[in-house]
């Protein structure tokens with residue numbers, strides 16, 4: 380199922396870009412709430428996957444606007460990436476089965 | 480993939496409408512828990528994207544009924560909007576590639 | 580888009596059934612954490628939509644098993660219901676446009 | 680709708696495998712935060728369904744990397760499983776209707 384015109388590489392690159400923006404951005408905007416870059420990365424990943432544990436969240440207006448940017452542009456891209464990973468595993472299994 | 484008969488503009492308008500209802504509604508219904516309109520907007524966005532950090536949530540019956548309204552009518556609309564954004568990025572990239 | 584063989588009425592009935600099981604079940608299993616039926620209903624709705632604010636969650640093994648039942652059987656049914664609501668709004672708008 | 684080349688059995692097996700990796704892995708990596716295997720199972724299920732109540736979450740770098748593994752490989756697999764369960768219920772109902 381080709382949900383979009385993107386191939387796996389383009390989606391992976393777009394995902395890395397969105398995650399970098401979230402990670403670095405929130406660490407710069409709310410250094411008190413996100414003291415390390417890894418905290419920013421962890422929050423970004425829990426956000427774009429919509430898991431949202433609530434252990435980290437932004438509290439300032441710029442931080443929340445970055446969050447809403449991740450909602451609108453990250454959730455879709457990471458959703459397509461996760462779909463591609465399932466597709467890839469499915470195709471790999473079919474090839475294994477047919478190759479024998 | 481045209482998930483629905485809506486075009487981008489119709490979905491964007493419906494999204495704005497749902498988000499306005501959530502933002503203004505929760506600020507009016509539970510002013511203590513949502514002291515500013517921006518708090519209401521932030522809660523509405525974390526709700527309709529299903530991120531649900533838990534930093535804000537309604538505690539009264541009318542507030543929770545507004546939440547359930549957002550679940551039933553907002554999650555679908557915002558989900559389609561996010562899908563359209565990915566589709567748009569995909570179409571833009573394809574046009575760039577073919578146009579050169 | 581007919582995701583499933585269910586029509587709207589069948590999905591609505593299945594949704595009501597799943598939500599009733601969650602609402603009544605968690606109120607009976609963990610009366611301390613879910614003192615009212617409406618608390619059980621609110622938790623069930625935040626669960627099957629995957630919003631998961633974390634204001635309510637089960638803490639006993641039977642309560643968590645009911646939660647996992649809602650994950651496996653409720654998320655899909657409510658997801659289809661939300662999709663049908665978007666489809667319905669889309670069809671309604673198309674009919675309005677064509678009918679005039 | 681055959682989202683993937685997997686059949687129900689393959690998806691169920693992949694789901695069990697991913698859930699076992701999450702359950703056992705987080706119990707071994709963060710024994711303080713996940714004192715029982717059932718706590719690990721409950722956290723894994725709230726994670727791969729993206730409910731994310733926030734009653735349990737990893738706090739160490741290895742624990743969070745296991746979480747991100749579940750995001751990338753678990754959310755898709757469990758999403759397909761939930762889709763198959765809805766498809767199965769739909770097919771069962773259609774067969775019942777036609778068989779009579």
Ligand SMILES: [K+]
Pocket residue numbers: 429430431529530531629630631729730731
């Ligand atoms: K969530």
Ligand SMILES: [K+]
Pocket residue numbers: 430431432433530531532533630631632633730731732733
């Ligand atoms: K959550």
